[in-house]
Amino acid sequence: MSNIKQKLNMGLNCGCPEAASLASITASACKESFGQIQKVIFQRIRGAAGENTIAAGDIAAKTAMAALLTADDATKIVVSPYLCNPTTEPGAARVFGGGNQTLGGQEMVIGREPTNFTGSIYQEQQSVIKVLKGFMCENIGVYLVDENGNIGCLDGGTTTSGDTSTQRYKPIPIARLFVGDKKFGGFEEVDSNEISWQFLPNWSDDLKILKASTFDYNPLTDL
Numbered sequence: 001m002s003n004i005k006q007k008l009n010m011g012l013n014c015g016c017p018e019a020a021s022l023a024s025i026t027a028s029a030c031k032e033s034f035g036q037i038q039k040v041i042f043q044r045i046r047g048a049a050g051e052n053t054i055a056a057g058d059i060a061a062k063t064a065m066a067a068l069l070t071a072d073d074a075t076k077i078v079v080s081p082y083l084c085n086p087t088t089e090p091g092a093a094r095v096f097g098g099g100n101q102t103l104g105g106q107e108m109v110i111g112r113e114p115t116n117f118t119g120s121i122y123q124e125q126q127s128v129i130k131v132l133k134g135f136m137c138e139n140i141g142v143y144l145v146d147e148n149g150n151i152g153c154l155d156g157g158t159t160t161s162g163d164t165s166t167q168r169y170k171p172i173p174i175a176r177l178f179v180g181d182k183k184f185g186g187f188e189e190v191d192s193n194e195i196s197w198q199f200l201p202n203w204s205d206d207l208k209i210l211k212a213s214t215f216d217y218n219p220l221t222d223l
Contacts, residue, residue: 032209034144034146034150034152034209035146035147035148035150036086036146036147037083037086037088037117037119037144037145037146037152038082038083038086038145038146038147038220039079039080039081039082039083039145039219039220040079040080040083040142040143040144040145041077041078041079041080041142041143041145041151041171041219041223042077042078042079042080042135042140042141042142042171043068043075043076043077043078043140043141043142043143043171044074044075044076044138044139044140044141045139045140045141045170045171045173046074046139047073047074047075048073048074051156051170052074052075052141052170052171053156053157053168053169053170054068054156054168054169054170055159055166055167055168056166056167056168056169056210057166059151059153059169059210059215060210060214060215060216061215061216061217062215062216062217062222062223065077065217065219065223066223069223077143078131078135079219079223080121080132080195081121081124081128082121082122083119083120083121083195084119084120084121084122084192085118085119085120086117086118086119087117087118087119088115088116088117089115089116089117089118090115091112091113091114091115091116091201092112092113093109093111093112093113094109094110094111094112094113095107095108095109095110096108096110111201112201112202113201114175114176114198114199114200114201115198115199115201115203115204116196116198117174117196117197117198117199118194118195118196119194119195119196120192120193120194120195121192121193121194121195122190122191122192123190123191123192124193126182126193129179129182129193132179132195133179135177135179136177136178136179138177139173140171140173140174140177141170141171141172141173141174142171142172142174142197143169143171143172144172145219145220147220148212149212149215149218149219149220150209150210150211150212151209151210151212151219152172152207152208152209152210153169153170153171153172153207153208153210154169154170154171154172154206154207154208155169155170155206155208156168156169156170169208169210172199172203172207173199173200173203174197174198174199174200175197175198175199175200176196176197176198177195177196177197178194178195178196178197179193179194179195180193180194180195181193
C-alpha cells in the first residue's frame, strides 16, 4: 500500500529524493486569523528595479505610504473603495484518474485550483470604476486590509546594507481581475459594481499578517 500511495502522489511537485525525515512543525502559542477584507491596496508586481516590495518600516509609516500613493513610477500604490460582501473560496484539489486509470481506482492529487475572491462595491462613482477596470490589463497584486486595519501581504525577504537587515513585504499576486458594469439597485437595493479575481495556487504559503497596532496610521481611513 505504501508503494501505491507513493505512486499516487507523484503528480505533485514533491521533489525527489525525499528528505531523510518528515519536516518538523513548531507549535505556535498564538492563533492566526484575518478579519473581514474591507479594502485592498493595489500595486504592480514588478517595476524597473525588479520585484516591488515595501520595507517593514515604510509599510508601518503613514508618510512612507503616502509617498507611494503619489509615486510616478511602478512602485505606486492605489487604495480601493470599500469592498462589501467579500467572499473567498479556496481552490479545491485537482485530481486525475480513478476507476481503471489508476492503481486501485484511487485518484491522484496533481495540484490545487486557484482561490476565487468576489466582492461588491456599492454606490461608487463610475469614474472610479473606470480606473479599476484599467487595472484588468495590469500585472498586479494586492495588500489586504481588514476591518481592524491589519494588512495581509507576502513575505518579501530581507535586504542587507552593511550590518543592517531590513524585512520587506510584497503584494499578493492576483489573476483574472474583473470589474463589472453598474448594476442598478432599483427599489430594494443600492447600485453596485462587482469585483472579482483569483489568487494563484499556494498563494497563502508565505502570507504575513501585519498588525495595525504597529502602524502610525489606519490603512482603512488614512490613505
